[in-house]
Amino acid sequence: MKELDSPNxxxxxxxxxxxxxxxxxxxIAHEIIERNRDLxxxxxxxxxxxGIELAQRIATEITAMEKIQIPTxxxxxxxxxxxxxxxxxxxxxxxxxxxxxxxxxxxVMVDDVLFTGRTCRAALDAIRSFGRPDRIQLAVLIxxxxxxxxIRPDYVGKNLPTAPNERVRVRLEKTDGEADAVWLxxxx
Numbered sequence: 001m002k003e004l005d006s007p008n009x010x011x012x013x014x015x016x017x018x019x020x021x022x023x024x025x026x027x028i029a030h031e032i033i034e035r036n037r038d039l040x041x042x043x044x045x046x047x048x049x050x051g052i053e054l055a056q057r058i059a060t061e062i063t064a065m066e067k068i069q070i071p072t073x074x075x076x077x078x079x080x081x082x083x084x085x086x087x088x089x090x091x092x093x094x095x096x097x098x099x100x101x102x103x104x105x106x107x108v109m110v111d112d113v114l115f116t117g118r119t120c121r122a123a124l125d126a127i128r129s130f131g132r133p134d135r136i137q138l139a140v141l142i143x144x145x146x147x148x149x150x151i152r153p154d155y156v157g158k159n160l161p162t163a164p165n166e167r168v169r170v171r172l173e174k175t176d177g178e179a180d181a182v183w184l185x186x187x188x
Contacts (some may be wrong), residue, residue, distance in 0.1 A: 003171075008116065010185065011185060011186060012169070012183040012184065012185035013180050013183065013184045014181050014182070014183055015158070015160060015179075015184050016101070016141075016157075016181060016182035017180070017181055018159065018173075018179055018180035018181065019108065020155070021141070021180045021181070021182065022159060022180075024141060024157030025054065025057050025058055025061060025141070025157065026061050027061045027157070028058055028139050028155045028156075029058050029061035030065070031154075031155050032058065032062065032139070032155060033062060033065065033066060035137075035154070036106055038106075039062065039066055039068050039070065040068065041105050041106050041134070042062075042070055042071075042105070042106050042108065043070070043071050043072070043073060043098070043099055043102070043105050043106070043107050043108070043133075044056075044058055044070055044071070044072045044073075044107075044108050044110055044128075044139075045072070045073045045074065045075045045098060045107055045108065045109050045110065045112040045123075045127070046072065046073070046074055046075070046109075046110045046111075047075060047077060047109060047110065047119060047120075047123050048074060048076060048077075048094050048095050048123070049111055049175055050068060050111075050112040050141075050170050050172055050175055050176075051109075051110045051111040052065045052072075052110075053172050053174050053175050054110050054111075054112060054139075054141055054172075054174075055072045055073075055108075055110035056072050058108075058110060058139065059071075059072050059159060068082075071099040072099075073096070073097050073099055073138070074094065074095070074096055074097045074098075074100040075096050075098065075109065075123050075126050075127055075130065076094040076096045076126065077099060077119055077122035077123050077125075077126050078092065078093045078094070078120035079093060080123070080125040080126045082133045086185065093151060096126060096130070096132050099126075100130065100131065100171075101131055102127070102130055102131030102132060103131055103132060103133070103134070104133075104135040105133045105134060106133065106134060106135045106136075106137065107127065107133040107135070107136045107137070108136075108138070108139050108154075108155075109123050109127075109136060109137070109138050109139070110125075110139045110140070110143065111123075111138075111140050111141075112140070112141050112170040113140065113141065113142045113143075113144060113154075113168045113170060114140040114142070114143045114144065114151070114153055115140070115144050115145075115146055115147075115168075116146060116147060116148040116149065117147045117148055117149035117150070117151035117169060118148060118149060120138060120149075120151045121149055121151065129170055136156040137155070138151070138152075138153045138154050138155070139153065139154065139155035139156075140153045140155070140156055141157040141158070141170060141182070142156075142157060142160050142168050142170065142182060143156045143158070143159050143160065144160050144161070144162040144168050145159075145161055145162065146162070150160075160182075160184065162184065165186060165187050166184055166185065166186055166187065167180055167184070167185050167186075167187050168182065168183070168184055169183040169184075170182050170183075171183070171184060
């Protein structure tokens, strides 16, 4: 196994391996349990693509610790993004699947990387079209900073300060067919 701080042949640096990711998700699960007394109202909602798998993993951790099934869902943000008309191609639209009704629920949005905050803003707009949960919280595996909107995560696996010309690439075995890892690479 390569050291976590050594660049690979393409210059990317691995900042998280599978074990580090597992520990970060377990820590997020513990923090969610500590902050939300009534777990029966909790719903974890993943933002495609990798947020879906991360939400399921966190729910599995909570279930293992607290012996309560935590419902998960998917919230697609494609048509709620503020850059839809500016993109070269139309976004891939996926079906949102939420455990309804949302009223009376604490909804935790889960995403892999928090950068500008625009995806989270789009997710909030998308959720609003399905109902009004009592609370919405945000969990992210990586917070890289550079916010353009006043959005702050409630739960963070790792704060990873980055330069604007760097890219954070999360890979999940189930989603990407690659070993779980987080890579930091320079944009070309």
